[in-house]
Amino acid sequence: MLIKRIGFSMIVLSIMLTAGCGLRLQGSYLIPSKLQTMALTSQDKYSKLTRLVNERMRLNNIKIVELDKSTPRLNLISDSLERSTLSFYPTGNVAEYELMYHVNFTIQMPNEEAKPFQVEIRRDYLDDPRTALAKSREMNLLVNEMRIQAADKIVQAIAAFKQ
Template sequence: MLKMAIAVVLTLALSSCGFHLRGNLPLSQFPAVYVQSDAHSELAELLNERLSQNSVRLLDSKQADAPTIQLVSDTLERRTLSLFPSGQVAEYELIYKVSYYLIMPGAEPAFNQFELYRDYQDDPNQALAKARELDLLLSELRQQAANRIIRQMARLN
């Protein structure tokens, strides 16, 4: 009985402090959103997927009464961090840059940009495995970028 009482008290304490599980964010203030991007943008596809998961209807064209996310660019840069004694690159820093406009109805477009960083160790003896690892890191960076844009929208009133 004591364990049950402790569980109930902890549950009430968590719910009263405003704690929410990560994942779906409250985007009820945006019933529909238009995402404008280059054709075949992987970041736009992930963003559309995240919006759909949050019960936001995706529009096929820009509408005056609906918010627009205009993805300007998403680029990946590599910077050398260290070298092997032979002169080959041993470690890179990956820099994923995203810039976008958040256009709310009746407001000026808000330009946002951010950078995400990851370290990547290269090994020329395992080129195929390292290429796959780089693809996975880039996919993870895109997912983080899409989540960050969604969080930015969720903060708006």
């Protein structure tokens, strides 16, 4: 009985210590109070990136509202994917690519100029022409992971935003 109480006390003590030192779970950000309600605008409100950013904002307790003059605004301006060659097989076929995913966005406070931001995610991707279908699926998975990482970085930028 005493051992159970000591064990329970140790667990409670460790939880209190980690909470007290500011430890937060990955992907969980402390959003400034002035940015806990925002408007989200985009060129394509149905794009995968817009949906991911919307989801990430909701997960971090940012209320998304319609755009008006008194609401801070996150504007997703553009996203693009580039691919460049890194290496070749001795036969001359491409062996490795570098994928670069770029996102441009702004954060604008009411009655202020919009502040521009850019996120860039890079990944290396091995290519084998003998397994084209599998490599195509792998590339789609990589691009989706890059979008998720970009959405997380956008929420990070909101959390770190200073006027």
